Amino acid sequence: MHIPSGNALDNPGINTPSTAEGPFAYGYTPAVARHFAAHPNPEATGTGRVVRVDRTLLLVAVADGLLHLPYPLTGDQPVTGDWVWIGPNRAGARQILAVLPRRSELSRKRAFEDSSAEQVLAANMDTVGVVVPVDRPLTHNRLERTLVAVWDSGATPLVIITKADLAQVADDVVGKVILQAAGVDVVTTSAGNGSGIDELMSRIPARGTIVLLGPSGAGKSTLINTLVGREVQQTGEVRSGDFKGKHTTTARELVPLSNCTVLMDTPGVRGFGLFDAGEGLGGMFGDVEELAAGCRFADCSHGTEPGCPVRDAIDRGVLEERRWNSYLKMQRELAALARRSDVAAQRAYHREWQQKVVSAGKSQRSAEREAYERGSRNAGKGRNRKR
Numbered sequence: 001m002h003i004p005s006g007n008a009l010d011n012p013g014i015n016t017p018s019t020a021e022g023p024f025a026y027g028y029t030p031a032v033a034r035h036f037a038a039h040p041n042p043e044a045t046g047t048g049r050v051v052r053v054d055r056t057l058l059l060v061a062v063a064d065g066l067l068h069l070p071y072p073l074t075g076d077q078p079v080t081g082d083w084v085w086i087g088p089n090r091a092g093a094r095q096i097l098a099v100l101p102r103r104s105e106l107s108r109k110r111a112f113e114d115s116s117a118e119q120v121l122a123a124n125m126d127t128v129g130v131v132v133p134v135d136r137p138l139t140h141n142r143l144e145r146t147l148v149a150v151w152d153s154g155a156t157p158l159v160i161i162t163k164a165d166l167a168q169v170a171d172d173v174v175g176k177v178i179l180q181a182a183g184v185d186v187v188t189t190s191a192g193n194g195s196g197i198d199e200l201m202s203r204i205p206a207r208g209t210i211v212l213l214g215p216s217g218a219g220k221s222t223l224i225n226t227l228v229g230r231e232v233q234q235t236g237e238v239r240s241g242d243f244k245g246k247h248t249t250t251a252r253e254l255v256p257l258s259n260c261t262v263l264m265d266t267p268g269v270r271g272f273g274l275f276d277a278g279e280g281l282g283g284m285f286g287d288v289e290e291l292a293a294g295c296r297f298a299d300c301s302h303g304t305e306p307g308c309p310v311r312d313a314i315d316r317g318v319l320e321e322r323r324w325n326s327y328l329k330m331q332r333e334l335a336a337l338a339r340r341s342d343v344a345a346q347r348a349y350h351r352e353w354q355q356k357v358v359s360a361g362k363s364q365r366s367a368e369r370e371a372y373e374r375g376s377r378n379a380g381k382g383r384n385r386k387r
């Protein structure tokens with residue numbers, strides 16, 4: 001696939017050192033090239049990726065290195081991870097002409113403010129590492145909610161357990177996380193003894209971009225330092241200029257790692273809130289939706305209605321009460337968000353909502369089905385009901 005001629009990347013020379021700092025070090029793939037080709041810009045002379053967002057300037061990786069460029073005067077404002085068309089301004093200096101449509105987007109919708117406007121924090125990440133430390137009790141809803149939001153962002157979640165060297169608690173937490181992650185890959189790591197780091201690297205798709213999310217103290221910075229430190233050790237390379245500050249995480253930025261993946265270091269992303277998780281909700285709770293679809297009454301409250309499959313599953317212990325409650329809670333929050341959004345957003349939301357069963361996570365449903373069948377067998381043996 002070719003990018004339109006006249007672009008700096010027409011003759012990329014992947015193996016030449018001069019492009020090592022260009023987009024190729026920052027996740028440029030044939031798929032990205034196709035994406036550029038699908039959104040041509042007649043004035044463009046090159047392409048780039050936004051590596052860092054400062055207050056007045058953007059740091060952009062272009063074919064011949066890293067450039068500081070001003071924000072575009074019109075159109076979408078770029079965020080870290082954006083792919084952009086570059087072309088000359090009237091004075092002949094390079095400028096950002098356009099931002100490519102994003103394949104994924106990490107955004108914060110401020111649920112408790114009047115506005116339901118989104119603040120986009122980062123774009124075009126492939127994997128979102130949801131960091132769960134073993135050294136504190138699991139807050140169930142947080143993991144589920146975060147996974148829902150990640151699915152909805154367009155990226156693939158990967159649960160990263162940290163501090164696994166704290167052995168006295170690790171096994172317990174790991175088991176619980178795997179259960180709650182419901183089909184999402186889980187990798188167990190320790191920056192302390194280095195275990196799991198290679199496996200983590202291998203879970204990121206080739207030339208993929210990964211970002212880490214997690215509560216304060218979860219071990220994100222330590223993990224990032226391990227990943228980045230390993231890169232520096234392996235290549236023995238000391239970067240200069242714009243990379244001076246890469247260990248002090250003061251700005252969101254992209255850091256190329258040794259295996260051609262890209263780490264999106266986003267210290268600004270802290271309490272990752274709940275976003276428009278319509279589709280994501282289906283992904284995480286498809287089994288619940290499926291059960292509810294079998295209710296005899298369309299407006300079933302899943303309380304005392306006769307033969308309610310949801311209630312039945314809860315009673316059999318097939319559907320955890322806690323999980324059911326977090327599903328209800330999430331539904332309420334989404335409904336509240338949707339009310340605040342404009343009409344177009346509401347329509348989109350309802351469309352997604354209708355599709356949710358279709359898009360539900362299969363592995364989770366089959367696991368649930370298995371448990372359900374087990375439960376049925378056990379119920380036949382006179383197992384006590386909770387309710």
Ligand SMILES: Nc1nc2c(ncn2[C@@H]2O[C@H](COP(=O)(O)OP(=O)(O)OP(=O)(O)O)[C@@H](O)[C@H]2O)c(=O)[nH]1
Pocket residue numbers: 162163164165166189190191192193214215216217218219220221222223
């Ligand atoms: N035992 C052990 N401790 C760890 C490990 N990784 C991180 N820690 C410790 O956990 C604490 C928090 O780690 P950070 O990396 O600062 O956590 P963070 O997620 O970046 O925290 P914020 O910057 O507040 O968001 C530090 O005291 C680390 O030394 C690990 O693999 N094993």
Ligand SMILES: [Zn+2]
Pocket residue numbers: 292295296300301302303305308309310311
């Ligand atoms: Zn019901």
